[in-house]
Amino acid sequence: MAKKETEKNKSWFKRHKIMTGFLIVFILFFSLGLLGSIISPDDTNSSDGTSSSDDTASTNIPVDTSIRVSAVDLWAEYEMNEIRADSKYEGKELIVNGTVVELGKDIFNKPFIVFVSQWGGVQCKSKTSELEKIAELNVGDFITVQGKGDGFFVLHVGIKDCVIL
Numbered sequence: 001m002a003k004k005e006t007e008k009n010k011s012w013f014k015r016h017k018i019m020t021g022f023l024i025v026f027i028l029f030f031s032l033g034l035l036g037s038i039i040s041p042d043d044t045n046s047s048d049g050t051s052s053s054d055d056t057a058s059t060n061i062p063v064d065t066s067i068r069v070s071a072v073d074l075w076a077e078y079e080m081n082e083i084r085a086d087s088k089y090e091g092k093e094l095i096v097n098g099t100v101v102e103l104g105k106d107i108f109n110k111p112f113i114v115f116v117s118q119w120g121g122v123q124c125k126s127k128t129s130e131l132e133k134i135a136e137l138n139v140g141d142f143i144t145v146q147g148k149g150d151g152f153f154v155l156h157v158g159i160k161d162c163v164i165l
Helices: 002-009 017-039 071-080 082-089 128-135
Strands: 067-070 093-105 111-117 120-126 142-153 156-164
Touching (some): 067 082, 071 082, 071 093, 111 128, 120 128, 120 142
Parallel strands (some): 120 156
Antiparallel strands (some): 111 120
16 A cells, blocks of 8 residues: 555656657657757848848759659559668659648747648748748649759658748
């Protein structure tokens, strides 16, 4: 009986060690994602409201140097072998097409588009300058985007600096 009383006196975290571990891992991944979003170079707005980065630079990339792949195939390659997929796509200019399953803004008010599924898939982190184009989209639309492969993080294959073609 004394053992049951001491169990009740323990904190929730000590009584639920597995859940505590999952919570710590989740917080760690979330924090790293937040840190990566803050550190990664992205388009920023100057004080006059115009974009300080050259938004036309990424759209002038020759198409023949870009890798064309469907969002479904890109996701499947990362599921099969993340290391091989990273060597093939990370840091490279990609042209990706697929059906939109989610549209939104991250915690920094940057727009994003998700292909494949809401619980995992290809997440296209768009430039703020693409906000008007994204506002015209709907879930279920089939679109093509161009951006730079950003590897795999948590449940998404990332594509950064996306523009809608």
